[in-house]
Amino acid sequence: MSEQTATPVRLSPTELRTLFLFEELDDDQLAWLSENGYCRNWSGGESVYSEGDPPTCFYVLLTGTLSMHRRVENTEVETGRTNQRGVYGGATQSFVKGMADLPYWGSMRAVTDCEFWLIDAAKFGEKFREWFPMAVHLLEGMTQGYRSSQVLIGQRERLLSLGRLSAGLTHELNNPATAAVRATAALRENVSKIRRKLAHLATADVDPKALMALTELQEAAVERAAKAEKLSPVEVSEAEDELSDWLDDHGIDDAWDLAPPLVAAGVDTDWLEEVVRTVPAVALADALHWVTYALEIEQLMGEIEDSTGRISHLVAAAKQYSQMDRAAHQEIDVRDGLKSTLVMLSHKLKERGNITVVKDFDESLPMIPAHPAELNQVWTNLIDNAIYAMPEGGTLTLRTAREDGWVLVEICDTGVGIPPEMQQKIFEPFFTTKPVGHGTGLGLDISYRVITQRHGGDLRVKSRPGDTRFQVRLPLTEPPSFG
DSSP: OOOOOSSOBOOOHHHHHTSTTTTTOOHHHHHHHHHHOEEEEEOTTOEEEOTTSOOOEEEEEEESOEEEEEEETTEEEEEEEEOOTTOEEESTTTTSTTTTTSOOSSEEEESSOEEEEEEEHHHHHHHHHHHOHHHHHHHHHHHHHHHHHHHHHHHHHHHHHHHHHHHHHHHHHHHHHHHHHHHHHHHHHHHHHHHHHHHHHHHSOOOHHHHHHHHHHHHHHHHHHHHOOOOOHHHHHHHHHHHHHHHHHTTOSOHHHHHHHHHHTTOOHHHHHHHHHHSOGGGHHHHHHHHHHHHHHHHHHHHHHHHHHHHHHHHHHHHHHHTTTSOSSEEEOHHHHHHHHHHHTHHHHHHHOOEEEEEEOOTTOOOEEEOHHHHHHHHHHHHHHHHHTOTTOEEEEEEEEEETTEEEEEEEEOSSOOOHHHHTTTTSTTOOSSOTTSOOSOHHHHHHHIIIIITSOEEEEEEETTEEEEEEEEESSOOOOOO
8 A cells, every 4th residue: 555646646744733733833844744655545344454454654645435444363353443534544653662673463455435644654654763763762662571571471361360260169179078078087987887787687586577677767767868858957857856855765875866867767656666666775766876877878879979079060061161171163052151150159259248240141042153261261260250349239130132133141240330431442452340369351351352352252241230141252153354
């Protein structure tokens, strides 16, 4: 776009001053721009310049609507669209030493018929450095500093986020692991006790048929325990008192120790009377202890199974979250990522203790092409922000739905909301609504780029007090490639 028409159309200094970019320049500066710049038209649908081309010109929109694009893995993603007079693009880095020769960072298209004022990038950059030497030094420093700090802070933020998730996952794993260790120790003790009681019964003068009947009663009690209804605390207390009284009446020591596991297994006095009819009175105590130990062993094995199952579930969720052993890009169900992220952040939800989680998932959603590990980072940022926005508690809602050619994911909270003036800046790098030390302002910026640039989707926010919704739209199919 550096070539000019045979009779270039130029803007007068007065016309240039109407553009916000040039309104504060003096007459000599405007005269130079008027002499060296010119106007050119593009029809709707035409490319103004393309990403990767040499940076020949600086462009200012006069009329029409333009769109900006970035190429991501052979897919061109629209990053912005505007009809604001005076917006600019092209070789915007032409005045920065070491960056003037870098190719265009993106592409620009004319959505409708457009007219631009443009100027040679090399001339404009040289004159800019001459007119504003201090500003150029400041901008060079800011540009280089921004690029360096974005890399460093981004790495630090990811490490901190990983540390927080690891700490939470470790805490979640510790509870069932500790329960399993405790139950295993108790199981070993009970297995030793049941062996000793069995030895006592074997040496006592007990009819083998009675011992077989007692074994059948034990098996029936174990089966009964698996089907026992859960009692209220009051009902449990009353049942334990009733069994303790029965055991005391029959001369059984430590009734207080035997009653709880018997009640937990659904045993009542009728079942105990059946034991009395089965074994001699001299062996009753050993028989009841033997049966009780067997019931406790079953309960302990159930605890171990539950604890190890929870550990397995947490590990599976962590694997799903991190996408270990999976392709970077694949067909996914977005609900899986949301569920695994909730598991990874469950420690934060428990810390608050007063947040209700609602999962409103459309079960008919199709699989979509995506980078699941990157999407999980987006879900982490959005859910973590929602939890932070409800310090006094509230409702966290995760919703999925199909919307035209998109999968819609909404992450909603009932916090105080985001003020309207901040909603326009919420996705800008380093902008944060959190107090100093609580946020870097990179979470939503990274999330926005992951959704728009990596997935060809859209991320926006709607907020009012009591109802804040971050809406993620992901295409149902692979975005078309431009080129």
